[in-house]
Amino acid sequence: xxxxxxxxxxxxxxxxxxxxxxxxxxxxxxxxxxxxxxxxxxxxxxxxxxxxxxxxxxxxxxxxxxxxxxx
Numbered sequence: 001x002x003x004x005x006x007x008x009x010x011x012x013x014x015x016x017x018x019x020x021x022x023x024x025x026x027x028x029x030x031x032x033x034x035x036x037x038x039x040x041x042x043x044x045x046x047x048x049x050x051x052x053x054x055x056x057x058x059x060x061x062x063x064x065x066x067x068x069x070x071x
Contacts, residue, residue: 004044005053012060014039016068024061029054 003011015024015035024032032054037046 002043003039003041005049008053008056009060011036011039011042011057012062013064014041015057015061016064020065020068022065024058024065027058029058032058 003014012024018039019035027035029051033046033049036042036044036049036054036057
């Protein structure tokens with residue numbers, strides 16, 4: 001499966017499971033961008049993102065992260 005910028009929910013899910021220790025709301029968008037590009041399944045171009053896309057991914061990640069950390 002190849003992910004691109006149009007897959008914020010799946011990217012968020014993958015990041016949440018790969019980085020359980022990181023609160024996604026604590027990240028700068030530059031760090032988030034780097035982490036997304038580092039996903040094995042990610043095939044989107046580095047220059048094809050924007051702030052809105054990164055925010056959608058961050059919120060999807062946060063939703064999954066929060067679910068994983070609830071008692």
